[in-house]
Amino acid sequence: MKTSIKLVALLACMAAGVANASQVFDFSYTFTDGQTLYGTLTGTEVAGAGAAFSVSNISNASITFDGNTFNGPLYAGSFSAAAPASTPWNFAANAAVISTNASLNNFVFADSNDPGGNNVTNYFYFVNGATPSGTGTSEVLASNFNTGDVDLDNPAAGAWSLTAAPVPLPAALPLLASALGIFGLGALRRRTAV
Amino acid sequence: MKHAKKHAPQSRVASRSLVGIAVAAALIGAAAPSLAATPVVIKGVVSGTLFTPPVISNSPSSAAAPATVASTYVGATVCVDLNANGQCDPGEPSTTSKANGSFLLAIPGADTGNNLVAMIPTTATNNGAAVTQRLVFRVNAAQITAATVSPLAPVSIAVTPLSTELSRMVENDGLSFSAAVTALATRLGVASTEFNQSLGSIENSADQAAIEAESVVLTNRWGLAASQFDNGDYPTMVAAQQGAMTLESIPRYDHIFIIMLENKSSASVNGNTLTPNIDALLAANNQFTNYFATGNPSEPNYTALGGADDFGITNDDQWNCNATGANAPQDLPLPVSGSSPFTATCTDSPAVDHNILGHPNLFNAIVSAGMSWRTYNESTNPGQDYRSDGVADPNVTAADHIYPAGTVQIGGSTNSSQIGTTGLIIPMPAQLYRTKHNPGMAYQNVRSEYDFVSSNRTLGGGQWINASSYAGTTLYPVPANYDPDQFSTDLASGNVGQLNFVIPDQCDDMHSITVQGTVPPSTTAVTASDCFGVSSGVNGGNDPVPSVQTDMIMKRGDNYVQYLVNKIEGSALWQNPYQRNAIVIMFDEGGATYNSSSDPYDSCCGYNPNNSTVAVPVIANAAGTVTGYDTTGLSSTLYYNGNRGHGNSIFGVIQNHPAATGVQDSDAYSHFSFVRTLQDMFGLANPDQPGSYMNRSKYTQAFIAANSSYLTEYASSADPYFDAVRPMNGQYLVPSGYALPAGYLEKVSSDTTVSGTPLTGDAAPATPKVNVWALPSDLQ
Numbered sequence: 001m002k003t004s005i006k007l008v009a010l011l012a013c014m015a016a017g018v019a020n021a022s023q024v025f026d027f028s029y030t031f032t033d034g035q036t037l038y039g040t041l042t043g044t045e046v047a048g049a050g051a052a053f054s055v056s057n058i059s060n061a062s063i064t065f066d067g068n069t070f071n072g073p074l075y076a077g078s079f080s081a082a083a084p085a086s087t088p089w090n091f092a093a094n095a096a097v098i099s100t101n102a103s104l105n106n107f108v109f110a111d112s113n114d115p116g117g118n119n120v121t122n123y124f125y126f127v128n129g130a131t132p133s134g135t136g137t138s139e140v141l142a143s144n145f146n147t148g149d150v151d152l153d154n155p156a157a158g159a160w161s162l163t164a165a166p167v168p169l170p171a172a173l174p175l176l177a178s179a180l181g182i183f184g185l186g187a188l189r190r191r192t193a194v
Numbered sequence: 195m196k197h198a199k200k201h202a203p204q205s206r207v208a209s210r211s212l213v214g215i216a217v218a219a220a221l222i223g224a225a226a227p228s229l230a231a232t233p234v235v236i237k238g239v240v241s242g243t244l245f246t247p248p249v250i251s252n253s254p255s256s257a258a259a260p261a262t263v264a265s266t267y268v269g270a271t272v273c274v275d276l277n278a279n280g281q282c283d284p285g286e287p288s289t290t291s292k293a294n295g296s297f298l299l300a301i302p303g304a305d306t307g308n309n310l311v312a313m314i315p316t317t318a319t320n321n322g323a324a325v326t327q328r329l330v331f332r333v334n335a336a337q338i339t340a341a342t343v344s345p346l347a348p349v350s351i352a353v354t355p356l357s358t359e360l361s362r363m364v365e366n367d368g369l370s371f372s373a374a375v376t377a378l379a380t381r382l383g384v385a386s387t388e389f390n391q392s393l394g395s396i397e398n399s400a401d402q403a404a405i406e407a408e409s410v411v412l413t414n415r416w417g418l419a420a421s422q423f424d425n426g427d428y429p430t431m432v433a434a435q436q437g438a439m440t441l442e443s444i445p446r447y448d449h450i451f452i453i454m455l456e457n458k459s460s461a462s463v464n465g466n467t468l469t470p471n472i473d474a475l476l477a478a479n480n481q482f483t484n485y486f487a488t489g490n491p492s493e494p495n496y497t498a499l500g501g502a503d504d505f506g507i508t509n510d511d512q513w514n515c516n517a518t519g520a521n522a523p524q525d526l527p528l529p530v531s532g533s534s535p536f537t538a539t540c541t542d543s544p545a546v547d548h549n550i551l552g553h554p555n556l557f558n559a560i561v562s563a564g565m566s567w568r569t570y571n572e573s574t575n576p577g578q579d580y581r582s583d584g585v586a587d588p589n590v591t592a593a594d595h596i597y598p599a600g601t602v603q604i605g606g607s608t609n610s611s612q613i614g615t616t617g618l619i620i621p622m623p624a625q626l627y628r629t630k631h632n633p634g635m636a637y638q639n640v641r642s643e644y645d646f647v648s649s650n651r652t653l654g655g656g657q658w659i660n661a662s663s664y665a666g667t668t669l670y671p672v673p674a675n676y677d678p679d680q681f682s683t684d685l686a687s688g689n690v691g692q693l694n695f696v697i698p699d700q701c702d703d704m705h706s707i708t709v710q711g712t713v714p715p716s717t718t719a720v721t722a723s724d725c726f727g728v729s730s731g732v733n734g735g736n737d738p739v740p741s742v743q744t745d746m747i748m749k750r751g752d753n754y755v756q757y758l759v760n761k762i763e764g765s766a767l768w769q770n771p772y773q774r775n776a777i778v779i780m781f782d783e784g785g786a787t788y789n790s791s792s793d794p795y796d797s798c799c800g801y802n803p804n805n806s807t808v809a810v811p812v813i814a815n816a817a818g819t820v821t822g823y824d825t826t827g828l829s830s831t832l833y834y835n836g837n838r839g840h841g842n843s844i845f846g847v848i849q850n851h852p853a854a855t856g857v858q859d860s861d862a863y864s865h866f867s868f869v870r871t872l873q874d875m876f877g878l879a880n881p882d883q884p885g886s887y888m889n890r891s892k893y894t895q896a897f898i899a900a901n902s903s904y905l906t907e908y909a910s911s912a913d914p915y916f917d918a919v920r921p922m923n924g925q926y927l928v929p930s931g932y933a934l935p936a937g938y939l940e941k942v943s944s945d946t947t948v949s950g951t952p953l954t955g956d957a958a959p960a961t962p963k964v965n966v967w968a969l970p971s972d973l974q
Contacts, residue, residue, distance in 0.1 A: 088344050108346065116345045120233055121302070123346060132347035133237065141348060143300045145233045148287055150300040152237055152348055 024165040025055055027098070029126065029140060031151045031158045037124060037142050039063035039109075040165060041076070041098075054099040055162070061109050063124055065142045066149040070122040075113040078106045081130030087116060088132065102160040103128055103138070121145045126156060231303040234338060237348035238299065240267040240291045240312045240331065241392040242355050243409040244321040250558045252551050252638045252827075253524050259644040260561060262406050264394035266295025267325070269318035272353065274301050275309045280330060280431030282313050291318075295392070298348075307335050309361060311431075312353040327417040328424075330431050334361040336371030341390055352391050355412035356405060358435065360389065366436045367972045377972075381448070381772035382408055383688065410564030414877050415439060415446070425882045436974075442881050443923040444874035445969045448773045451762055452499075452780065453696045454631065455751055456492065456705035459784035459943075460485075460842045467603040468748040471756035472779060476846045480857040480966045482922060484942055485845035486798045486864040487783035488837055492705075493548075493630040495782040495865060498837070499695075500633035500640070501555030502800070502869035502891035503811060506546045506833035510630040513581070513641075515540035517549030521829045525641040529579035533669040535624075536582040544832050551638045551827025553811075554888040556869060557649075558639055559878040560693050566645070568691035569634060570653035570681040573626035573699035577670030580650040581641065584627035584699075589666035592657045594618035594711065595723045595750065602749060613746060614723035620711030622658040623725075626699035631782075633695050638827070649691065654679025655757050656699055685765040692876055696758060701725035704751035704781075724750035755779060759848065768850045774973055777848040784841030784943060795941040797839020800866030800893040800919040806907035809834040814892060818884025820901040834907070837890065839864065842943040853968035859924040860940055862916055866890045871922040875967070893919045896929035916941050924965045 023045070028038035039062050043055035061074040076098075077091035089108055096107035105126040112119035122144040125132065131139035131154065138156035143149070244265040249258035273288035275281070282288050287305060291297045291312070299310075310333035318325045331353045337360065341349050351357075356378065363374040379386035384401040393409060396402035419431065419438035428434035439446050460483070463469050464476075489495045493511070494504030514523050517540075529536045540548075560567045575584050596614035632650070634640035643649075654660055659678050677683055684690045700707045701724070709722035727747035759777060762768055768775055784796075802809045810833055813824040825833075845863075870891040873879040879886040884897050895918035898908050911917045915934055920927045928934060 085344050089346065110346070116232060120346070125346065132344060133350065134343060134347070135350075141235065141346075143233075143235045145300050145302040148289075148300050150235055150298045152235070152298055154237075 022057060022059075023167075024060075025162060026165045027160075027162045029124075029142075029158055029160050031140070031142075031153050033151065035066055035149075035151045037063060037065040037151075039070075039124075043098075045164065048099060048101065048104075052099060052101045052104075054097060054101075054104065056094050058094075058096055058098065063109060063122075063142075065122070065124065065144055066147070066151075068144055068147045068149060070109075070124070070144060071111045071146065074109040074111055077108050077110070077113065079108060079125065079127045079130075079132055089115060098126075098162060100162045102126070102156065105156075105160070126160070128156070231306060232345045233303040234301045234306050234342065234345075235348045236272075236297070236299040236301060236310070236338070236351050238272065238297050238310070238351040238353055239295045239392045240270045240272065240297065240314070240353045241265065241295055241394065242267065242320065242331070242413055243393060243406050244323055245410045245413070245564050247562045247564075248644055250562065250639050250643070252642055254642040257639075257642050257644050260564065262410055262564065263321065264392065264396075264402070264406060265321035266392065266394070267291055267312070267314050267318050267320050268293055268295060268322075270295075270297075270312045270314045270331075270353075272297050272299055272310060272312045274299070274305050275311045275332070276305060278309065278432065280309075280311060280332060280433075280435065282311050306338075309333060309335050310338070310351065310353060328420050329413065329416050330358075330420055330435070331355060331416065332358045332361040332435075334364050334371050334374075336364070337361075337390060340371065350390065352389070352393075354389070354393060355409045355416060356389050358416060359408075359412050362432075362435050362439070365432060367974060369972060377772045381770060383770075407564065411877070414563055418877060418880055421880060422882055427882065438877070440974065441874040441877065441879075442870075442921040442927075443925060443965055444871050444921055444967055445974060446774065446877065447692075447776055447875050447967075449690055449692055449694065449767065449775045450778065450872070450875065451690075451694045451696050451758075451776070452778045453755060453758055454496075454499075454633075454698070454703060455755070455779070455781045456631075456700070456703040457783055457785065458704055458748070458781050458843060460844050462748075462785060463781075463844050466748060467605055468745055469752040470603070471752045471759075472844070472846070475755070475759060475779060475848060476844060477856075479846060479848040479855055480852060481847060481859075482845040482863055482966060483858050483860045484842060484862045484940060485780070485868075486796070486801070486842060486862065486943060487781075487840040488797055488801050488865040490783055490838070490840040491630075492628075492782055493636070494836055495840070496631055496633040497550070497636045498865040498890075499782070499869065500557065500637060501550075501553060501889050502866045502887075503553070503889035504836040505550050505553070505636070505811070505828060506830060506836040507548055507636065508544065508546065508835050509542060510628070511542045511548060512536065512540045513548050513629060513635050514538075515542050515548040516545045516829060517547050518829065521547050521549055521551055521827055523549055523641075524638060525581070525646075529582040533575070533585050534579060534582040535585055536579075544835060545830055546832050546835070547827070547829035548636055549638050549827075550636045553637065553639075553824075553827060555634065555637045555640060556693060556872060556878075556888075557634045557637065557643060559873065559888065560691070560876060561643065561645065563876065563878055565692040565876060567634075567649055567693040567695075568684070569632055569650050569695045569697060571627055571632065571650060571697045572653040572702060573622075573656040573659050574652060575622075575627070575669050576659065576664045576667050576676055576678065577672045578627075580632065580647070581629060581635065583625055583629055585669060586624040587622040587658075587667050587669055589668060590622040590658050590664055591619050591711070592622070592663065594620060594720075595657070597723065597746070597749070602746070604745075615713060615720050617713045618711045618720050618722070619714060620657075620709060620722050623707055623709045625707050626656070626658070626701065628700060631697050631700075631703070651680035651684070652678055653681045653696060653698070655754065655761070656702065682761060685761060685767065688765075688767050690767070693872065698751070698754055698758075701747065702751055702754035704747050706747050763848075763850070770850075772973065773850065774969055775850045776967070777846075779844065779846040779848070781843035783839070784843040795916070796841045796943050797837075797864065798862045798916050798941065799864035800837070800890040801839050801864060801917070802834060802837040802907055803911055803917045804907075805838070806909075807834045809837065809907035811889065812901065812904050814885035814897075814901070816880075816883040816885045818892070818897050818900060820904040823904070839943075847966050849967075849969075851970055851973055853970050854964065857964045857966050857968075859922070859964070859966050861920070861922075861924060861926060862940055862942075863920065863922045866893065866919045867922050870919055871967075874921055891919055894927070894929070895920075895932060899929065899932075913941065922966065 108125035110123035273282035
């Protein structure tokens, strides 16, 4: 009985650790003409309605578009229709909204946090509401100026995916070890008590 | 979308781009030095028009109207024009327009500030239709800048014939991009916001129609540019596109109004005290001083003005004369009903078919290029068929023109008594309108053209037919909403043609007819004041100082010319600061006799020299090689009787925006030269293709020399330069390998004689002449 209680406590502990800790997420977008973009980022899951969630505290983003990886590091930000037209982005912390629900997305990844300057060589955005082009209510654009790869969906009618990345084995080992340690410590105490 | 071609390593273009950046930075200052280098994603479309030409046919049932729809081009290569040569070159960032004409193009920061180019090959399609002539459209870099919302947002760009024109204007006319947009929008009468979008997306229907019409014309010009570039005429496509706007140095005009007068030599008008208005207009504007008719009497001259040949017609008879069998009129029914004087059968001598079938002409050519023509005819009977002469109408009357004593300068004094009869009531006379003076009338395929009826329109200002005077007519059913002065209406709306013949009646054009009335209650016939008078040959046709009141028709014609000029110059289109419009004041013929051994220079420039009896029209391919004789639609072998001129007459040019005034070009030109000039002016032929010019307008010195075995009428030419056609550009065009003889003097007609002293032409080519048609630099 005590063992069962401890196991439940262990699983709860692991679950809590997954829900609140920074972790890696996979995302991808397939444009309506079939061109694909995928990437990863590190962030913290924030529960949304139902099974949906979004990610905050984004860092370490990496994007591959049409087989070519964007220059990094990439900054994450958002678009704002209320901002001046010449600087509609906001690269403040947690400004970007990246969600499993595509209709909530409002983010841009760029290799410069000053896109108006002469620094951007690649970027990817997914915006709902007031679009950067001023047309429609959703828009996705990816462009790599180093390779010439570019694609645009307006509206954002392609396939969007955001998932928590499977925890790789080396990363799971400490957790397993700690779990085993709990069990081991319990067993040792039982033996000592006997 | 992945680029069809990846752009080159940046080092390949870096030096040029860096220079561009530096220049841009210097120009715009330190306030925004990095904007020129901000990368841009272009969300574009290659758009234009799909023009389906009219079906030109001798048969009205086979003829069909043209159609124009907004279109998109699929399969066009769109690139950043890094080296500014107007083409897509290897290494320039590029992509291909997709099935809906759209494209995406990522332009790195180092490559911004350059124009876009869309190369449309013959493998591309235009709304699904094959592209038969490759095209190059362009976008000025400033159009991209103007359309940029934010650095990361895609920039919507329409690559169209009009964006190309804006680029050309920026490069050639010295305009900023915004000034070019204003100029083009003002010229077309559309909103300045209409240009950067697919033509099918323009919501304002009037704007869309105007822009589509311009797109058709420009597409033709850009096709000419590509053709001429591919022929090696120009070093770059940019230069070729500018060249396509000035074919043979004749600039593109928006509208031309050709006011036709009758039967007066240059000497009859120059210095004539009865033509002070015309003389003042000539002095204040520009003129060709050595211009020749090509036939006699009227009908061959008007026919030649319509298509550069009179086809052997040597009289003024009905257009169906001797037109039988295969050459019989096809535009049936004939206008023989009601009050029409037209007769179904007409034979005359010499038996030359007056109904010309299947030959090219300006009217067919204009509509086939997406433009329109008008023939404005004064004093037609309300409701009449334009294929029939005007008839007398006793129910339409007018008062005599009264010239009080002391108001008319006649020679060295003014009239001592009133000219004209007070109280005279004059019924509308017959033959104020004559089909012989309608320049498209002899051409079967013009009378069968889809728009023949609608393109023949009324011209007001006459003595009998005006808004209040025609109500009593019963000759023909008068159409609802009949407009007795469609010319004024069209000038007000801008709905004139690109090519407009303005044909006064036979009183106002100085021709003369019998006009009589009565002073009630008397029934005695009294002749009107100013329609009986001098005609060609009367007073020798060379009387510069009339001394008799019978010459008053010249005063009348002079007044009417001023009326027309005032009306045109008062129109919004004439006052449009960016439209290029011209008025021509000319006569169909002078007063000299046919050329002969004693008087050999009464015609020129494509005419039948030396009274040759072997002249036959020829068929030539585009390259200018004659492949045979062309007697299509000609029932007679008497063709050689035609194309013999009738001396010099004035040719004045009034422009709303002339490059200069007081310009005189004394090189020899003829109706054939004028038709060639009009083909250049409206882009109807390709100078690289000598055979593309219609009929005898292709008879340049080079063409004649290259086809001498066919053109035996020129075999004994005494002056190959004088005998050949040239565009009216003042440049003494002589073919390669030929030079004007030393001491060459321009030939002038005997009827340029003034008081017995023949005028002599300028020594040529003493100095290059000034192009009468030249435009100011910002309108070229």
